[in-house]
Amino acid sequence: MSIALIIPDRKLDDLQQRLQQALPDTAIEIWPELEDPAAVEFAVVWKQPHGCLNGLVNLEAIQCFGAGVDSILSDPTLPDLPVSRIVDPALTDAMVGYLDGIVNYYRLQLDVFSRQQQQSVWRPKSPRKLSSVTVLGLGELGGAVAEHFHKAGYQVAGWARSGKHLQNVQCYAGDAQLQQAVAAADVVICLLPLTPATENRLNQDFFQALKPGAIFINVARGAIVDETALLAALEQGPLAAACLDVFRREPLPGNDPLWQHPAILITPHVSAVTNVSTVVSQIADNYRRAQQGRPLLNPVDRLRGY
Numbered sequence: 001m002s003i004a005l006i007i008p009d010r011k012l013d014d015l016q017q018r019l020q021q022a023l024p025d026t027a028i029e030i031w032p033e034l035e036d037p038a039a040v041e042f043a044v045v046w047k048q049p050h051g052c053l054n055g056l057v058n059l060e061a062i063q064c065f066g067a068g069v070d071s072i073l074s075d076p077t078l079p080d081l082p083v084s085r086i087v088d089p090a091l092t093d094a095m096v097g098y099l100d101g102i103v104n105y106y107r108l109q110l111d112v113f114s115r116q117q118q119q120s121v122w123r124p125k126s127p128r129k130l131s132s133v134t135v136l137g138l139g140e141l142g143g144a145v146a147e148h149f150h151k152a153g154y155q156v157a158g159w160a161r162s163g164k165h166l167q168n169v170q171c172y173a174g175d176a177q178l179q180q181a182v183a184a185a186d187v188v189i190c191l192l193p194l195t196p197a198t199e200n201r202l203n204q205d206f207f208q209a210l211k212p213g214a215i216f217i218n219v220a221r222g223a224i225v226d227e228t229a230l231l232a233a234l235e236q237g238p239l240a241a242a243c244l245d246v247f248r249r250e251p252l253p254g255n256d257p258l259w260q261h262p263a264i265l266i267t268p269h270v271s272a273v274t275n276v277s278t279v280v281s282q283i284a285d286n287y288r289r290a291q292q293g294r295p296l297l298n299p300v301d302r303l304r305g306y
């Protein structure tokens with residue numbers, strides 16, 4: 001019986017060793033070099049080539065190696081098996097830390113000073129007055145991010161699919177309340193999953209509903225944003241700046257005009273990267289659960305898409 005690690009383009013020695021320590025009696029193999037595909041019962045997966053799970057005829061469950069499962073569920077040949085995803089306090093802390101840094105970057109006008117430096121311009125400015133944050137997506141990550149910015153002194157609103165009652169967060173729900181949720185925000189943070197319902201959901205109507213001078217941060221998935229609408233909102237208003245950590249195509253191609261846009265800060269999908277040492281125990285636990293026919297930790301609702 002074995003576990004297959006199907007995570008192309010990533011060094012997997014550390015994950016393999018740590019999983020082996022946690023599960024000494026189970027073979028941990030790195031796809032595509034599988035000794036016996038029929039022996040694989042559990043797969044740890046991230047951005048798998050479509051179709052590659054079909055040869056694993058005895059597979060019992062699929063463990064996503066990250067929080068977002070869009071790349072797994074987009075495989076039209078995905079076997080009808082339970083899928084689980086990563087929920088990890090270390091991942092949440094990383095996301096909160098990244099967003100805290102980015103919001104402070106804009107608050108301190110470091111975007112402006114960076115442009116001034118390129119032209120040897122010495123022009124002091126007071127910090128931007130950023131007092132309100134709206135978080136789109138109030139799940140594991142969005143909920144913690146909303147709480148963090150409340151504690152940091154911001155007025156916080158949030159938007160989710162279902163109605164929520166979070167202390168300290170003005171909650172909005174459903175398509176009809178999206179524009180209301182963002183209308184007063186100085187900073188809008190996207191932490192939605194990419195699903196059929198959210199693809200291109202942040203469109204022209206969305207960007208035109210933002211407050212003049214607003215800052216938009218996307219740490220979710222690139223395809224949630226209609227890029228043409230984003231660029232129009234930066235060029236003609238109301239958006240002052242955008243920070244993008246995620247893109248439709250990753251790595252972002254070298255000739256993509258987003259790279260050169262003066263009001264866009266680009267980071268290469270680094271806001272919250274799965275930490276091997278902190279997630280091994282939940283992966284091993286899920287393997288045992290799958291073997292015993294028990295429900296997985298952090299299950300994904302395949303119909304909902306997250």
Ligand code: NAP
Nearest residue numbers: 067068137138139140141160161162193197219220271272
């Ligand atoms: P989660 O716990 O599943 O939360 C998702 C939230 O989005 C929920 O509040 C959900 O509403 C809301 N939502 C889903 N569909 C919606 C819709 N159609 N309209 C309005 N709200 C909707 O997910 P998470 O763990 O917080 O992660 C969020 C996303 O962050 C992931 O899917 C992934 O794409 C991204 N991510 C990025 C990085 C990075 O490094 N850039 C790292 C980790 C995760 P309900 O609460 O009503 O269900």
Ligand code: GLV
Nearest residue numbers: 066067068272274
């Ligand atoms: C990273 O993007 C994740 O979804 O974990």
